[in-house]
Each structure stands twice: as C-alpha cells, then as structure tokens.
Amino acid sequence: MDLGHNEQMRTLAPCPSSPNCVSTQATDDRHAIAPFLYRKSRAEAREAMKASVGALPRTELVEEDEAYLHYEVTSLLLRFVDDVEFLFDDQTMTIHFRSASRTGHSDFGVNRGRMEEIRSLVQGKL
Numbered sequence: 001m002d003l004g005h006n007e008q009m010r011t012l013a014p015c016p017s018s019p020n021c022v023s024t025q026a027t028d029d030r031h032a033i034a035p036f037l038y039r040k041s042r043a044e045a046r047e048a049m050k051a052s053v054g055a056l057p058r059t060e061l062v063e064e065d066e067a068y069l070h071y072e073v074t075s076l077l078l079r080f081v082d083d084v085e086f087l088f089d090d091q092t093m094t095i096h097f098r099s100a101s102r103t104g105h106s107d108f109g110v111n112r113g114r115m116e117e118i119r120s121l122v123q124g125k126l
Contacts, residue, residue: 010068010087012098020107021100022115033115036095038126042067042088045095045126049086052121056114059084073114080104082111095126 015021015031024035038045046069053059053071063070069086080103087096099111 012085012087012096015098015100018105020104020111021098022112023098023100024094024096025098033097033112035097036119036122036126038088038093038095040126042090046088048122048125049095049118052125053084053086053118055121056118075110082107082114084114 012023012025015023015026019030022031022033024033026032036049040048043066046066049069050061050064053069054061056073058074058076060072060074061069062072067088067090071084073082073084074080075082080101082099082101084099085097088094089096097115099115101107101111
C-alpha cells in the first residue's frame with residue numbers, strides 16, 4: 001500500500017482520481033487545498049501541529065521525523081482509516097499535507113473538512 005510519501009525525496013503521493021483525497025500538491029480543483037504557513041522554527045511548528053492534531057478523536061501518530069508526520073484517523077461508525085500526512089518545508093516555511101481515505105470512492109468531504117478544522121486549530125500557533 002502506498003502511504004502517500006516517498007522516503008528518499010519526501011514528497012506526497014498524488015491523490016487518486018476518486019474524490020476522497022485532498023493535497024496541497026494537487027493541481028486540480030477537486031483535490032487541491034491551500035497549505036499551512038509557519039513563522040516559528042520547524043521544531044516549534046511541528047510541536048504545535050502535533051498538539052493540535054493529536055487532540056482530535058481517534059487519531060494516532062504512526063510515523064514521524066524532523067520534517068514529516070503521518071497520522072491514521074479512524075472513523076467512528078464504520079472504522080474506516082484515513083491517512084493524514086504533513087511535510088515541513090523550511091525553505092518556503094510551508095507545511096504541505098495530504099489527507100486521503102484508504103478505501104471507498106467518496107468521503108462526503110470528510111478529508112477536506114478535517115484539514116480545514118486543523119487549519120483553524122493551528123491558526124496563530126505556527
């Protein structure tokens with residue numbers, strides 16, 4: 001299974017054609033979403049992101065390094081798992097991300113809504 005990133009180059013995988021994914025690196029309107037910007041150090045921005053995302057229900061941090069975070073988010077009712085990834089780019093002070101369902105076709109906007117919720121949670125903390 002493609003978890004959405006490339007270990008050597010640390011890029012996010014493209015979204016599939018299905019509408020159950022959003023990514024800051026997507027170029028089409030259905031999948032594209034604006035990245036987060038940070039002004040603090042990468043370490044401080046990473047900790048702020050971890051605190052905000054970690055407070056969400058049914059969210060587990062499964063992989064991290066100094067410039068990458070990967071979470072699994074499990075839905076309440078049907079126990080579907082979504083992958084949420086963050087890449088920190090110090091050159092542009094940008095946090096790129098991808099949020100994608102592992103199964104199904106439509107997510108009824110859940111991934112986009114989750115990322116906008118995280119945007120509001122980290123507002124002013126990065």
